[in-house]
Amino acid sequence: MTEQLTVGGRKIPLDDAKAFARKYLSGEGIWAYPAYDAYPGHPGTDVGHADLLAVALLNAHQRPLDSYYGLESLIPLINERLSDPALQGSLAEANAATLDAIARLFGVLDEKRPKYVSLTKLSKVLHRKRPELIPLYDKNISRCYADEGLDPRDRSRSWHDYSRLLLAAMKRDLADQIDHWLEIADLATQVKITPLRAMDIVGWHLGR
Known part of the structure; x- marks a missing residue:
């Protein structure tokens, strides 16, 4: 029986996932x-101005100038929440307090959401500051988890509440298949990546 990898409600044969990741990581x-x-970005564990340019390197470049200024306006609130001591370790091993802290970080968009700034762009900034812990998010990842009933278009949920449910589901997929994600991460030879980034690469492919 062919071994499968799962991201949200979507599956892919393990060999096919490795083949795509090998191309992506070439x-x-x-x-x-x-x-x-x-990309070097801003040094240290807090978000600085140089980090805001990283979103374009994952093709989240809609209205780049407006997005930059919008993200810039969030820096004080982001860094306040990034200082939470619960934001440590990996997503695979995260406890409830850590998942709550990540959801609170994503929840800055409930308090202030500048035009052209989305969870997609915010996550692309934040992942690089905690690459083992904070997942990337985009419409393809959203599609994978929408298959499980987590639809971001459900306006009855705040971004905090949506991301808290999403994080629990992503933790499950990461932890339950960690050996495979480690194996895929090891395909990256130029720059090391984390198992969480490896899961994003496969999820992005599945959601296309």
């Missing part, structure tokens, strides 16, 4: 790796 200038993963 470093031939076709995909976002290694540009996004090697």
